Amino acid sequence: MSHSDDHGRIIHHDLKTTDVGRSIAFFEALLGWKAVEVTPGGPESTHFQMRVGDRIACALMGLDADLGVPSHFVPYIACDDVDAVCARFASAGGEVRIGPMDLGEHGRWAVCSDLGEGLVSLWKGTDPPAPRDETAMPFGLFCWDELLSTDAARDAEFYAGVFDYDVKTMPTPDGDYLVLERGGLMHAGVMQKPAEAPGPSTWLSYARVEDVDAMTEKARSLSAQVWVDPRDIPNIGRFAVMADPTGALFALFREASTAS
Template identity: 30%
Template sequence: MMTDLTGKFFWYELMTSDPEAALAFYGDVVGWTSQPFGGERTDDPYHVVSGSAGPLGGIMAIPAEARTCGMTPWWGGYVGSADVDADAARLSAAGGAVKRPAEDIPGVGRFAVMADPGGAIFMLLKGSSPDGMEAPAGMPLGHVSWHELYSGDFDKDLAFYGAQFGWAKGEAMDMGEMGLYQLVSQTGGTDFPDMTGGIMPLPKEMPTPLWLFYFTVGDIDAAVERVTAAGGTVLNGPMAVPGGAWIIQATDPQGAMFALVGSKGDA
């Protein structure tokens, strides 16, 4: 049975200033394999990256027009949509914003670039194939196992994702001066194993609201060594989180922010 991806993050994309360097970095750090999509645009290819359970995203150069507008390297996430045009209109009416109107990507599907009420960017995508993608079970190596929103408007964003995508709220953890960390589930369950992410107020150290994606690795200390050896920068961690996992937040050599989740003492 194919997974219903509507309202859920399912594809992750790095736009970067140096795709080849980024491929090498994440290959070292996360263990991804890659291949050019379709083998067509050889002058400016889209590289599909795969973890242990199959493809999960892509790496590409920042488009010239976006670079001209000041775009810097960043990770974006695609949310499944049954009707991109209708969803873009609905989300805009609910307090979001359309950053790039719906258009087709030949051989891929239809997409739009959106912002939530607090200003964090995400994309909508309806694939051109009637088949969905299987969501990998558990925490397979290399895949995204946690989605974290640094929210520009905590209350509005929390209401927005719940009402528009059907996400459920789990436990809310008090972080003191940093506010609440609200656990959310894209699948509608409210117990801890069902949680797929968290929403927290934008920390004062961060310049803009954004979605941060956690890629699964094995031993977190070994992953930290790989990050620094490959030219990345660890911003925070390793720190323990509920459930026994350990996390870090980091930037890659081109400056895109990402995160890793792993364990202690496992090779």
């Protein structure tokens, strides 16, 4: 099936947080994000854009703590046809959680879950997404996403079927890392979730930073819980994994050519 170059590309992120003020303060202090209120409302309806200069790092909005769902990031995957991709999610055993629906004049949107209950948003905007970065992403922006999966091989094949990705296997010291790509462009990774980690599959978004070690210590000082201390991925870069004070999981990354 023929697709546009942007089909299957992760183009945006939402942060759903149980404490809007605490999340804003944390990410402004750690990554230099600046909160810009877009849609005012109550604790669960106010919408902020978190910006780095003139770039949007993510959208941030409240999540009712009484639902028992921890704060979390949700990646947006660009689609040529949101309804068609929703149908593929459902026929492959996933679930359409919200939509598809039009969001005013901005575009068409849905939220789906995969076989391991990992959540993604699907998006077809009335305007095309920003061009893919040809150089390194500015510091503070997300540069990579991977699915921490309860069954990596199964879920890689699931997403390959839904988005017509090819699956590339990259051996690592911790086991095979699966990359979802099409036309030679890498879109996301899939990694086996540690057996001791509870809960469903979840997407992990990597923010590019200048110094992973220094930023990890800064995150600790801001009450983050560090899950994976800074470590190297041979020939790739250096990373750490942590959760913000409200429980939202994310990672820091610096590429190998200049990794600290």
